[in-house]
Amino acid sequence: MFKSDLTRADVTPKGIWMNRRKLIAAMGAGSVASGLGVAARAQEALEPNTWEEITTYNNFYEFGLGKEDPAKHAGAMVTEPWTVAVDGLVDNPGEYDLADLIGDIPTEERIYRFRCVEAWSMVIPWNGFELNKLLTKVGVQSGATHVLFETAVLPEVMPGVNVPILDWPYTEGLRLDEAMHPLTMMATGLYGEPLPNQNGAPMRLVVPWKYGFKSIKSIVRISLTDEEPLNTWQQSAPKEYGFYANVNPDVDHPRWSQASERVIGSGLFAKRVDTLPFNGYAEQVASLYEGMDLSVKF
Numbered sequence: 001m002f003k004s005d006l007t008r009a010d011v012t013p014k015g016i017w018m019n020r021r022k023l024i025a026a027m028g029a030g031s032v033a034s035g036l037g038v039a040a041r042a043q044e045a046l047e048p049n050t051w052e053e054i055t056t057y058n059n060f061y062e063f064g065l066g067k068e069d070p071a072k073h074a075g076a077m078v079t080e081p082w083t084v085a086v087d088g089l090v091d092n093p094g095e096y097d098l099a100d101l102i103g104d105i106p107t108e109e110r111i112y113r114f115r116c117v118e119a120w121s122m123v124i125p126w127n128g129f130e131l132n133k134l135l136t137k138v139g140v141q142s143g144a145t146h147v148l149f150e151t152a153v154l155p156e157v158m159p160g161v162n163v164p165i166l167d168w169p170y171t172e173g174l175r176l177d178e179a180m181h182p183l184t185m186m187a188t189g190l191y192g193e194p195l196p197n198q199n200g201a202p203m204r205l206v207v208p209w210k211y212g213f214k215s216i217k218s219i220v221r222i223s224l225t226d227e228e229p230l231n232t233w234q235q236s237a238p239k240e241y242g243f244y245a246n247v248n249p250d251v252d253h254p255r256w257s258q259a260s261e262r263v264i265g266s267g268l269f270a271k272r273v274d275t276l277p278f279n280g281y282a283e284q285v286a287s288l289y290e291g292m293d294l295s296v297k298f
């Protein structure tokens, strides 16, 4: 065969060639290069942020609005003992001591991308367990469609809850299939250490394909419901924050672009990278939203 007889199909491994063809069909020829870039970044090994970065640059409005406030003030919160109410459509409702509720569930490390709706990001090595293990343990009843979570309100140690910044308690929710998804975890640790209070000790949610505000901290209530919970940020500004909050570079926040993100820890001239659909977890979770208009259900 003469060199000139080679086609792209001959010189490119078939999988890549097929992907390229799919991408051309899906995105139009102009965006093929960036489409391949997205796929590559979604699969690249994740280099975690430092302990210092993860524990000193936080959002936890109960302890103040500044990024450094949670590290300054959250140490005063007593997280042991800790009681979690489990109620609603469950077989085993109750006021559980946290150790009784999760003490027998083994933990594992998961290194996840973390993308705040404010357009900054980190990579965080959590310790914890899949939320589905806790839900299975308390027994989800057949009528349940959603899960609601609430954060503690501790006016003695949380300066923020004495001010109507948000409607306390901080509340979040997931659809039941999102809550049962194997990527969804309850974190109780960081870098193999107990979770620092500023990161949501003793137990916080982590949903890596959604904006950070879904990952509610210092949980004291888990409720199984048959309706979509009204999460705090949606209640506060419904045009800016929805229930789903899936990371989506194609749907901008009304006041800023979501197409790219500032990488925390990348230095004074912070690096910006393209934001990935579903924060890089599209392969695992996009099917949950098949047929939904993600610009309406944002």
Ligand SMILES: Nc1nc2c(c(=O)[nH]1)N[C@H]1C(S)=C(S)[C@@H](COP(=O)(O)O)O[C@H]1N2
Pocket (backbone or CB within 6 Å): 054, 057, 058, 059, 060, 061, 062, 115, 116, 117, 151, 170, 198, 199, 200, 211, 212, 213, 214, 215, 216, 217, 218
């Ligand atoms: N209770 C509570 N949970 C919360 C918040 C909060 O203010 N209060 N902030 C959210 C937001 S906006 C983000 S980005 C993440 C930040 O988590 P981190 O500080 O561990 O990085 O926590 C989320 N969970």
Ligand SMILES: [Mo]
Pocket (backbone or CB within 6 Å): 059, 115, 116, 117, 118, 211, 212, 213
């Ligand atoms: Mo956030």
